[in-house]
Each structure stands twice: as structure tokens, then as C-alpha cells.
Amino acid sequence: MPIVTVNGKSVHIQELNKDAAETIVLVHGMFSNLSVYYFNIAPLLATKYHVVLYDLKSHGMSEKTLLGYDLESMTNDLLALMEELKLQKVHLGGYSFGGLIALKMAIRFPERINKLAVIEAPDPNDDKTRGIIDEYSREFLEHYVENFTDTTKVKMGKRQMERNHRMYEYLFYQTSIKTDMELEKDFFSSPAIGTIQQATLLLYGTDSNCLNVGKYLDELIENADLIAVPGDHNIPIQQPLVIAEALLNFFQEK
Amino acid sequence: MDSITTTKLSSEEIFDLMKKFITEVIGEEFVEEMDITPESSFTKDLEMDSIEIVSFSEKIKAHFGEQIDFTGWLSSMDLDQLINLNLGMIISYIEECQS
Known part of the structure; x- marks a missing residue:
């Protein structure tokens, strides 16, 4: 398993088509991991680009970390990862919370970011976004799984429920x-x-x-284009090929 | 890291190898409670989530090297196919790549 050390912590990465001239880095969302891109989206992008996926701290197979989940720390981590992999300038994509990290990265280190793709980044001030973090409990997870994961079609079994429960418990009650x-x-x-x-x-x-x-960001960011894809917040899972093709077209446009 | 193998494996040998990889990914204590067969599906029966399937894919890649494009094969599947993926399908795929 490819592991690199970033800011003193082990980070799980996956790289595809290392020989390509340009690199795309993709950032996953909160409580998720790099597998959201690994099976469909990354392989299509890797037909033309070097693609780098990584698990955020305490997510997927990266090391658990108590502190530093604000966007400044998360972008420090990404910059350090780019340094470690000797990536001077990359195209950057982020989904959900990863979209916020991508936006922050473009603001802080514009010289290191070529094109920017933001998928379903939520407003951090939205009650629903923060409500998830405020109200976590085992019952919440079971309710959430029962009612909200049907759009991704995957039902969790007992072992997965336990694994997810441990991750949520750790993130909610032990980290910052x-x-x-x-x-x-x-x-x-x-x-x-x-x-x-x-x-x-x-x-x-x-x-x-x-x-x-998305509409709000479209108005605010000068060179932005908004594409609405059929589906809800889970579009990368519901429509991986549509998302992959939209990203590929966007990164390839001159 | 497993060394890259070039010898042709029988379907029983592939099955045993897959079982070994699954045990390494999800842990022996869970595997002991399971009856793993070629019909076992990854998400439903083995309860593997996608990041565990990433680890499993890594093991296949490390073992077979360029001989098998496992990730490429998975990327051609839609979500329903991935959910229904079972061990037997992987065994057939590896056998095909070897022939």
C-alpha cells in the first residue's frame, strides 16, 4: 500500500499514469475516502493525466490525527503532499468538504494550482452541514444509513456499521x-x-x-462555469462517468 | 509485498489466494465467522467497503503485476455490477488473463 509521510503523519495515496505530463490531484469529502474516485473517475482521467488520490487525515487508510481539520491545516497538508511528490503545479478537484479544501488551496497558493474543479462543495455556514457534526450519535448513524444512503444503493452490514461508527466516534468526540x-x-x-x-x-x-x-460560487468566481448533473449530493457515486467526462473535458480545454 | 508471479494458477489456487488477500484486508477474526465461497459477493456477503476493495485490488496488482489490469476491469463496471461482484467473477477474470 503506497504510504507517504506528510507533516509527520502517514498518508495513503494512489497514483495512476505517473508518466503523464500534467497532474490532477483529487480530494475526497468528510467521512469518505479516496475510493470515491478510485474505481471510475480516476481511471478515465488517467487516460490523459497523472492522477493523485489521497486519504485525508483520519480517513480511509491515512493515520489518525487529533488536530488540524480547519481549511488552513488541510491545505497545509495538501501543499506538503505536493512537495513530497515534487508536484510544482497541478489541476485540483475536490468533492464536498474536499471542494472546500480545493477552493482554499486556490486562494492560498494560486501559483501552484492550474485549473480548479469543485464538486458539491457545501456552504460551511449551512445548518444541515454543521448539524451532522453537532448531532452525531449511534442512533444518528443508523438513521442516516437507513434514510440517506439509499441513493448510493449500498446498505451497510454489521461490520461496516461498527467500522463507520468507530470512525465517526473518533472524529466527532476525540478530534478537533x-x-x-x-x-x-x-x-x-x-x-x-x-x-x-x-x-x-x-x-x-x-x-x-x-x-x-453552486449558483452562488458561479456568480462570485470570475472564470467559473456551473454544470448541473442529474442526481443529488452523491453525484460522483451516482454518475461517476458523467462526472469523469465533465472533468476530463474541462481539464483538456485550452 | 508479494512477488509478481508468472506461473499459471488453477481456479482453486486463485480462490485460495483471493481468500488469503481478503483475510489480510478484513482481518482473521471476521473471516473465521464467514463461509467464503466463489459465490460470496464482496459488498453483501463479505461486507467489504470500497476502501477495502482498494486494498484488495492493490494486493492483486502487487501479486500479478502488469499481467492483470484489475482496476481497469473494475472501472468498466457500474455501481450495480460492483455491488454484485463475487469471488467467482474475479477468479474467471484472472483465469482469462492467464490464458
């Missing part, structure tokens, strides 16, 4: 993720979003609660 996210609630109202100059693709689900966020 809740307070760190609380501090990010004004991210979208900060003038910094409007400074993003990169060509930016915004991909949102037509039935997603976040679609309005």
Missing part, C-alpha cells in the same frame, strides 16, 4: 473537527472567494441541497 468546522462558517462570505482567478468548474446535482451554493 467540530470546533475547526465551526470556525470556517464565514468562508463563503469572505472576500477571498472572489479573488480566485483559475478556470473553475462547478459540478452540482440538480436535486442537491447544495445546488444554490
Whole structure:
């Protein structure tokens, strides 16, 4: 399993088509892992690009970490990963919370980011986004799995439920993720979003609660284009090929 | 890391190898409670989630090398096919690649 050390912690990465001239880095969402891209999206992008996937701290197979879930720390981690892999400038894509990391990266290190793709980034000030973090309990997880994961068609068995429960318990009750996210609630109202100059693709689900966020970012970011894809917040799982093709077209456009 | 193998394996040998990889990924204590057969599906019977299937794919890649494009094969499947993926299908795929 490919593991690199970033800021003193082990990070699980996957790289495809290392010989390609340009690199795309993809960032997954909170409580998820790099597998959201691994099976369908990354292989298509890897027909033309070097693709780098990594598991965020305490996610997937990366090392558990108590602190540093704010966007500044998460982008410090990504920059350090780019340094470790000797990537000077990359195309960057992020899904959900990973979309927020991608936006922050373009704001902080514009010289290191070529094009920017944001998939279903939520407004950190939205009650529903923060509500998930505030109200976690075992019952919450069971209810959530029962009612909200049907759109991804995968039902969790007992062992998976336990595994997920342990991850949520760790993240919610032992790490600083809740307070760190609380501090990010004004991210979208900060003038910094409007400074993003990169060509930016915004991909949102037509039935997603976040679609309005996509419209908002489309107005704020000068070189942005919004594409609404049939589906909800889970579009990369519901429509992996549509997402992969939209990303490939976008990154290839001159 | 397993060494890359070039000798042709029988379907029983592939099955045993797959069982070994699954045990390494999900842990012996869970495998002991399971009756793993070629009909076992990855998500339903073995309860493997996608990041565990990534680990499993890594093991196949490390073992067979260029001989088998396992990730490429998986990427041609839609979500329903991935959910219904069972051990027997992987065994047939590996056998095909060897022939």
C-alpha cells in the first residue's frame, strides 16, 4: 500500500499514469475516502493525466490525527503532499468538504494550482452541514444509513456499521473537527472567494441541497462555469462517468 | 509485498489466494465467522467497503503485476455490477488473463 509521510503523519495515496505530463490531484469529502474516485473517475482521467488520490487525515487508510481539520491545516497538508511528490503545479478537484479544501488551496497558493474543479462543495455556514457534526450519535448513524444512503444503493452490514461508527466516534468526540468546522462558517462570505482567478468548474446535482451554493460560487468566481448533473449530493457515486467526462473535458480545454 | 508471479494458477489456487488477500484486508477474526465461497459477493456477503476493495485490488496488482489490469476491469463496471461482484467473477477474470 503506497504510504507517504506528510507533516509527520502517514498518508495513503494512489497514483495512476505517473508518466503523464500534467497532474490532477483529487480530494475526497468528510467521512469518505479516496475510493470515491478510485474505481471510475480516476481511471478515465488517467487516460490523459497523472492522477493523485489521497486519504485525508483520519480517513480511509491515512493515520489518525487529533488536530488540524480547519481549511488552513488541510491545505497545509495538501501543499506538503505536493512537495513530497515534487508536484510544482497541478489541476485540483475536490468533492464536498474536499471542494472546500480545493477552493482554499486556490486562494492560498494560486501559483501552484492550474485549473480548479469543485464538486458539491457545501456552504460551511449551512445548518444541515454543521448539524451532522453537532448531532452525531449511534442512533444518528443508523438513521442516516437507513434514510440517506439509499441513493448510493449500498446498505451497510454489521461490520461496516461498527467500522463507520468507530470512525465517526473518533472524529466527532476525540478530534478537533467540530470546533475547526465551526470556525470556517464565514468562508463563503469572505472576500477571498472572489479573488480566485483559475478556470473553475462547478459540478452540482440538480436535486442537491447544495445546488444554490453552486449558483452562488458561479456568480462570485470570475472564470467559473456551473454544470448541473442529474442526481443529488452523491453525484460522483451516482454518475461517476458523467462526472469523469465533465472533468476530463474541462481539464483538456485550452 | 508479494512477488509478481508468472506461473499459471488453477481456479482453486486463485480462490485460495483471493481468500488469503481478503483475510489480510478484513482481518482473521471476521473471516473465521464467514463461509467464503466463489459465490460470496464482496459488498453483501463479505461486507467489504470500497476502501477495502482498494486494498484488495492493490494486493492483486502487487501479486500479478502488469499481467492483470484489475482496476481497469473494475472501472468498466457500474455501481450495480460492483455491488454484485463475487469471488467467482474475479477468479474467471484472472483465469482469462492467464490464458
